[in-house]
Amino acid sequence: MENRLNIKRIFKDELSDNTKILSENSNNIFSKSNILMSTNYNINNNTKQIQITRNGDIVKFLNISMDYNINVKIERIVFMSGGNNIWDIPFNFIKLFYPNNIIIKKNKLIIDMSFFYGLLCNFYYPLISIRYHECNFRIIGENLSDINISCEYIFLDHTERNKLAIMKEDLIINNINFIDGMLKDNKYYFEIKLIKFIKGFFIANINIQNLKKIVMNYNNTEIILCEDLPIFLFKSKKYNNGYFFPIAQETDKYIDLIDLEKNAILEIEMDFIYGKNIPEFYMVSYNFLHVDNGFNVPLYKY
Known part of the structure; x- marks a missing residue:
């Protein structure tokens, strides 16, 4: 079976202020x-x-x-x-x-x-x-x-x-971060701390049929990530015990990075919540490892 070396590097698009990632095969x-x-x-x-x-x-x-x-x-x-x-x-x-x-x-x-x-x-x-x-x-x-x-x-x-x-490249390696949540007024709250570039999140043990919307509160601004259940089901990937919901816009050739300079709150609003159990929530973040002539240095340790 043929294996593929697929090193990714970051580059700055001259036509855009967005940091993107290009793949070399x-x-x-x-x-x-x-x-x-x-x-x-x-x-x-x-x-x-x-x-x-x-x-x-x-x-x-x-x-x-x-x-x-x-x-x-x-x-x-x-x-x-x-x-x-x-x-x-x-x-x-x-x-x-x-x-x-x-x-x-x-x-x-x-x-x-x-x-x-x-x-x-x-x-x-x-x-x-x-x-x-x-x-x-x-x-x-x-x-x-x-x-x-x-x-x-x-x-x-x-x-x-x-x-x-x-x-001399910056390798992109994702990381998995468990985040504790809290419940208040039919909403789950997850505080995103010390995570700079977010990819998306995995969530389990949630009655997704009662989902109303998902927003992220960052820098005094409310960013709507998902407006209703049909959008969530369309964008997410289903697993046996939960879902993965992407936040960053990613294609085969580039990623538009969401850069969090400060802590943020991800808020999941439900129509109804039965009981007091909190869903298991894992944020996926992009990590960058700078490689230079045989050495490696982490650009971000999140």
Whole structure:
């Protein structure tokens, strides 16, 4: 099966003030290999770390496996490069929206990481472009043991290797942020803090048939995101346990970024709310990682 390297970079459109993103594609791949890596060391009793070895030019993460019993609890999966969090995904999010990617076989728990691509990024991680920084996975939870990560390493041809080795680009990697909400007067309120560029949100455990409208209050301005239920159903993507609703305007070639310089409140108004349960709400944000001749520096740590 042919794999695609799909590095995205930011550029400034000369005809517009909007920051946009352009995609570059390449298919010059001539070999690949699968490697299984095990836990390197414990950060503490609740954090296990695995270092990603450099056995290829780019790497695709296939799955995470570990010993399983009823006492195992996973809180978060964190990918780090150069000591910085690149993405940080709550395990409850995976259980809610990608339950089929969690497999339990006998005494093993396996997390199929295929959903990362498209959700968190649209490219395989370019190890050759970030060759001076270590890359690690951290699994945070309780009673974790015998953790393994299966990776597919891909080798590029000479031209593509040289191009990536001297790459100076801003990689776009999405992040998942759990946000607590509050209920008042048939409205759910979610405060968006320390998130600069928003992509959209996942929401679960909500009676969507009672939706009235969705607005975002930002900088003393009310921005209407959704005026009624039919618009929500048209724009959103349905999951078994909830929905994803996009906020940023995104196409195959660019993204019009929504830049939040201050905190904002996302307000979901309902016709009726039964009970006092708050929906589970996860904001998806765009993160930018600057790559420059083998080093990486996060432009925004949100």
